[in-house]
Amino acid sequence: MPIAARAFAAVAADKPLEPYRFDRRDPGADDVAIEIKYCGVCHSDLHIARNDLGGTRYPVVPGHEIAGVVTAVGGNVSRFKVGDRVGVGCMVDSCRTCPACQEGEEQYCVPGMTQTYGSADPLGEPVGQSITQGGYSDRITVNQDFVLRIPDSLPLDAAAPLLCAGITTWSPLRHWNVGEGSKVAVVGLGGLGHMAVKLAHAMGAEVTVLSTSDRKKADAERMGAKHFLINSDKAAMKAAAEKFDLIINTVSATHEIAGHLNLLARDGTMVMLGLTTEPMPVFAMPLLWRRRSVAGSLIGGIRETQEMLNFCAEHGIACDIETIAPDQINEAYARMEKSDVRYRFVIDMARMN
Structure with missing residues (x-):
């Protein structure tokens, strides 16, 4: 029936x-x-x-x-x-x-x-x-x-x-081998971003949140972020150049990403997770000079999702x-x-x- x-x-x-x-x-x-x-x-x-x-x-x-x-x-x-x-x-x-x-x-x-x-x-x-x-x-x-x-x-x-939100951020963190000593930046502290911070921190990474304002700074620190960077602060962005192994970009709206590429270390990767509907320019020079990459990632498989749930239970992580x-x-x-x-x-x- x-x-x-x-x-x-x-x-x-x-x-x-x-x-x-x-x-x-x-x-x-x-x-x-x-x-x-x-x-x-x-x-x-x-x-x-x-x-x-x-x-x-x-x-x-x-x-x-x-x-x-x-x-x-x-x-x-x-x-x-x-x-x-x-x-x-x-x-x-x-x-x-x-x-x-x-x-x-x-x-x-x-x-x-x-x-x-x-x-x-x-x-x-x-x-x-x-x-x-x-x-x-x-x-x-x-x-x-x-x-x-x-x-x-x-x-x-x-x-x-x-x-x-959990598996979408867990999958790239695992794929790009985040662990002790990794330096990870998270763009946007929303549904995806806050999970990226919690998971990366639990995996042993040093986490920085990039945002348009500091209104969520206290939340980011509570979730495990060590640093908080305003992406309109040119001096702070310049000081953070070549710092990150991985940038998890969770923003679901059209936004400027070319300037963020200089934050990546050599062989660093920016992973796009936000579902945007319009093109966003990326220029070759910042990629060529440090062998950087821009990539995408889509949720995770069933086995990986169960792994994520077990990890969250072990570390007391939830949304x-x-x-x-x-x-x-x-x-x-x-x-x-x-x-x-x-x-x-x-x-x-x-x-x-």
Whole structure:
């Protein structure tokens, strides 16, 4: 029998999100049915709801930072049982056979991963769903291979954003071998940035936050940043030249990045994480002179995400959150556009009317 779900969905680019009812599929042999307790609100949710990237199919239920409790499992499921605390991140399937999937990098699946919302959903046909629907809802059914275990020591509400904000910053920190003695700069102290600071600090790096003002300086220091740099302070920027091994750029709006390249040491890398929709100029000279790189990174694979969750549990790391009721989502979007959140909105599904 289909599972009735309540949600908030985007119905058009120029309209607010509204209540939406639909059916989830009954768990198949390899599926896990989850009662969603909390769902984080990511800036990419806003982009999709507003069709900023093009191609949004409506109605769509956003949300890919899902934390909840297992309510049922299929006959082939052995890793999860009813009552387990679990999470679902940005993807719910992949081809399983391409080189990326075989290497545990399902996020780079060559045909394309099945995203938690907005992707074609061949498994949704029996219940009338042509696209996947995300976590701004009270229920979801997911293949067991794309379900994460949330350690008991992590609060479910503050753990939810780890499924995107946490893994999105963890993956490049791991890939570029951050550890004791690394010098890491984080551009922007928002949902992604505050997690980058916490994780890099816990990994042993010396962390600097780059921001447009000092209003979040105390927060940055509390999270583990040793230094705080105003990027409009030309003297301070000049003094920081060639200092950093890695710059994690989390800003989701168009901004100037060329001037930041001189902050990189030889062989240093700036990793772009923010989902920007307009081009940003980069000049060759700063790259050539010190063999610097500009790179990108996209979430992480399932194995890496579980590794991140375990690391967070071991080090007592979770997101700084503000919980909201589902019917406050449009207000949250308006505030998020003004960077008025410290540091992640999380929807409390128990407050669904």
